Amino acid sequence: KKKVTRRTLLKMKRNQEPIAMITAYDYPSACLAEDAGADILLVGDSLGMVVLGYDSTIPVTLEDMLHHTKAVARGAGNAMVITDLPFMTAHLPTGEVLRKAARLMQEGLAYGVKVEGGAEIEEKVKALTAAGVPVMGHLGLTPQSVNQLGGYLIQGKDLPNAQRLLDDAKRIEEAGAFSLVLECVPEELAELVTKHLEIPVIGIGAGRYCDGQVLVYHDILALAGDLHPSFVKVYREAGKLMASGIQEYVQDVKNRHFPEEKHVSHLKEGLLEQLHG
Ligand code: KIV
Numbered sequence: 001k002k003k004v005t006r007r008t009l010l011k012m013k014r015n016q017e018p019i020a021m022i023t024a025y026d027y028p029s030a031c032l033a034e035d036a037g038a039d040i041l042l043v044g045d046s047l048g049m050v051v052l053g054y055d056s057t058i059p060v061t062l063e064d065m066l067h068h069t070k071a072v073a074r075g076a077g078n079a080m081v082i083t084d085l086p087f088m089t090a091h092l093p094t095g096e097v098l099r100k101a102a103r104l105m106q107e108g109l110a111y112g113v114k115v116e117g118g119a120e121i122e123e124k125v126k127a128l129t130a131a132g133v134p135v136m137g138h139l140g141l142t143p144q145s146v147n148q149l150g151g152y153l154i155q156g157k158d159l160p161n162a163q164r165l166l167d168d169a170k171r172i173e174e175a176g177a178f179s180l181v182l183e184c185v186p187e188e189l190a191e192l193v194t195k196h197l198e199i200p201v202i203g204i205g206a207g208r209y210c211d212g213q214v215l216v217y218h219d220i221l222a223l224a225g226d227l228h229p230s231f232v233k234v235y236r237e238a239g240k241l242m243a244s245g246i247q248e249y250v251q252d253v254k255n256r257h258f259p260e261e262k263h264v265s266h267l268k269e270g271l272l273e274q275l276h277g
């Protein structure tokens with residue numbers, strides 16, 4: 001497999017070859033996703049919720065994103081590493097947006113950045129792409145706006161909102177984005193956007209007809225509890241497996257069942273007798 005670039009993804013869209021994207025937050029998750037053949041590893045700011053324990057993505061900082069992006073980049077081989085611009089970043093003055101994106105690429109070794117928003121961030125997408133930063137857009141449910149949206153709700157359900165989403169998607173493509181994430185929108189709307197854009201559209205809770213799919217690592221492995229949105233498919237109950245292993249270890253220590261003879265080392269014969277207590 002060759003290094004995945006924006007050209008690879010465009011070709012995949014033209015050939016109707018599905019794009020597989022998954023979030024990764026550290027070296028081991030990146031290695032697993034890379035070895036599974038994922039095309040894109042997303043260092044999502046969802047790390048705020050699934051790794052850092054916040055109850056939204058809003059508190060996640062650029063330093064948080066850098067720390068995790070560096071680790072993911074070390075585990076990625078041919079997969080493209082994309083990292084999220086944190087809350088509010090795209091709304092700062094252009095120079096600051098560029099500087100922050102530069103840090104994610106120069107220090108984090110990300111291929112490019114993902115930015116939530118439509119028309120309101122169009123100029124920033126233009127500035128980033130002009131400066132050599134590949135931009136992945138993100139429309140529909142944009143979790144950084146959860147407080148403004150009033151919850152994690154399906155977007156684009158009525159005519160004005162569906163029309164605005166379609167218009168935003170075209171503007172983000174026009175501004176230079178190389179791909180677009182669509183989150184939590186009705187399948188028909190996601191299909192329409194996918195047909196109208198030349199750039200690949202990657203869906204999450206956006207139905208079957210996008211150019212690719214993305215899910216959160218902790219969701220497909222059920223690492224973060226039993227509650228999942230209906231668009232998630234749990235592939236392995238890894239969280240339960242991990243919990244039972246840790247429980248057994250703790251009980252083994254408390255019952256003196258661990259360590260056993262095979263886990264210990266011994267002094268050479270006769271050495272013990274020569275030691276003075
Ligand atoms: O942060 C994230 O995990 C994301 C994906 C769900 C698209 O933005």
Ligand code: NA
Nearest residue numbers: 044045046084
């Ligand atoms: Na995100």
